[in-house]
Amino acid sequence: MQPRNSRLNSSALRGAVDLAAVKAAGEAAQKAEQARAERARQAAAAEAAGVAPAQAPYELVIDVTEDTFESEVVQRSTEVPVVIDFWAEWCGPCKQLSPILERLAEEYAGRIVLAKIDVDANQLIAQQFGIQGIPAVMAVVAGQLVPLFQGAENEANVRKVLDQLILVAEQRFGVAGGAGAPVGAPGEPAPYVPEDPALEAAHEALLRGDLGGAIQAFENVLADQPGNAEAKLGLAQAQLLRRVEGLDLQAVRTAAAADPKDVQAQLQAADLDLAGGHVEDAFGRLVDTVGRTFGEDRDVARLRLLELFEAIGADDPRVTAARTALARVLF
Numbered sequence: 001m002q003p004r005n006s007r008l009n010s011s012a013l014r015g016a017v018d019l020a021a022v023k024a025a026g027e028a029a030q031k032a033e034q035a036r037a038e039r040a041r042q043a044a045a046a047e048a049a050g051v052a053p054a055q056a057p058y059e060l061v062i063d064v065t066e067d068t069f070e071s072e073v074v075q076r077s078t079e080v081p082v083v084i085d086f087w088a089e090w091c092g093p094c095k096q097l098s099p100i101l102e103r104l105a106e107e108y109a110g111r112i113v114l115a116k117i118d119v120d121a122n123q124l125i126a127q128q129f130g131i132q133g134i135p136a137v138m139a140v141v142a143g144q145l146v147p148l149f150q151g152a153e154n155e156a157n158v159r160k161v162l163d164q165l166i167l168v169a170e171q172r173f174g175v176a177g178g179a180g181a182p183v184g185a186p187g188e189p190a191p192y193v194p195e196d197p198a199l200e201a202a203h204e205a206l207l208r209g210d211l212g213g214a215i216q217a218f219e220n221v222l223a224d225q226p227g228n229a230e231a232k233l234g235l236a237q238a239q240l241l242r243r244v245e246g247l248d249l250q251a252v253r254t255a256a257a258a259d260p261k262d263v264q265a266q267l268q269a270a271d272l273d274l275a276g277g278h279v280e281d282a283f284g285r286l287v288d289t290v291g292r293t294f295g296e297d298r299d300v301a302r303l304r305l306l307e308l309f310e311a312i313g314a315d316d317p318r319v320t321a322a323r324t325a326l327a328r329v330l331f
Contacts, residue, residue: 060105064115066122073115077140081169083148083162085116086126086136093152094135100155101137104162111166111176132317141169171204196221199231206238211245214238229313236310244268244275256285263289263297267304274308282308283322291329302326 064072064084073082085101087094098116105114119126119134129138129145139146146168148161169175202217218235221228249272255262256269266289273282286305290298305326309319 059113060108060110061102061114061116064117064122066124069117069125073140074143076113077144077175078142079175080110080113081165081175082113082115082140083165084138084140085114086119086129086131086134086138087116088118088120088134090120091134096152097135097137097158100153100158104155104159108162108166112162139165141165142175198224199228199234202231202234206234206241211238211242215242232310233313236307239307240271240275240311244271247272260288261292263293263301266301270304270308274311279312279316279318280322283318283325287322287325287329290326302330 062072073084076082083101083105085094085098087098101114105112117125119131129136133150135152136150137148139148146165148165198217198221202214202221205211205214205217215235215238218231218238221231222235225231247268252265252268252272255265259265266285270282270285270289273279273285283305286301286308289301290305293301305322309322312319
């Protein structure tokens with residue numbers, strides 16, 4: 001695996017919204033609240049017994065294997081954001097990045113956990129996550145995957161992304177980590193100042209499930225900033241979630257399988273595929289639909305596919321591959 005740099009910015013998490021995670025945010029937040037209540041109960045019992053609680057109720061840096069992934073990453077992510085460092089012994093950039101991640105995990109003192117996965121020893125996990133270059137860093141929050149970045153980065157950039165991860169984990173899933181030292185100045189959390197308040201309001205509406213409000217807010221941003229790629233991405237995601245509201249998954253899939261030429265059934269199935277995180281399936285379904293239809297039906301399927309590209313982002317390699325496949329069936 002050869003590393004491929006992907007530059008970081010404060011909107012790194014925003015541009016990687018997991019649509020399935022948005023739909024599951026309410027349930028995830030409830031589970032996290034239950035876990036937090038249990039921790040509070042245990043802390044109260046320890047205080048009553050005169051026992052000083054540990055600074056963080058878990059190890060901060062752990063080595064994870066295929067056998068321990070479920071317990072060490074997925075289950076733990078209901079209590080604290082788990083940052084995954086995909087690395088290998090032969091990888092030079094990994095040796096630059098890993099010490100930074102480990103040092104910050106200790107400094108954040110319970111606000112995150114760092115899970116280190118050796119891709120050579122755990123090839124199945126690497127394949128499942130679609131790791132194509134290392135170092136690669138992802139996070140799991142309340143069981144939901146949040147891609148972060150790929151390639152070696154300096155400490156300032158990594159810290160910025162981790163601060164954003166903690167904020168999103170708290171606001172979106174109610175996962176606040178352990179009772180360790182907060183980020184920023186001693187005794188106070190680092191202040192968060194949105195770069196674009198209008199865009200921030202649009203994202204917050206999306207994460208609350210206010211799809212109508214999110215669509216309007218993103219459209220307002222684009223009215224002032226027509227080239228704002230982040231607003232285009234958010235608008236496409238909000239519109240997608242609006243389209244799949246109330247759809248019966250099984251009924252849609254049955255209709256799509258029964259008649260491959262039923263364009264509306266294929267559109268709905270593709271929307272549900274993408275909202276559920278099955279990106280390649282959604283793209284492949286619509287490429288096939290474009291290939292087997294003509295005239296207005298073909299144009300409808302093609303335009304919907306372009307809308308789904310917007311919901312993922314033009315830089316995503318899956319979009320690039322699907323554009324190539326679309327060109328083949330069109331020309």
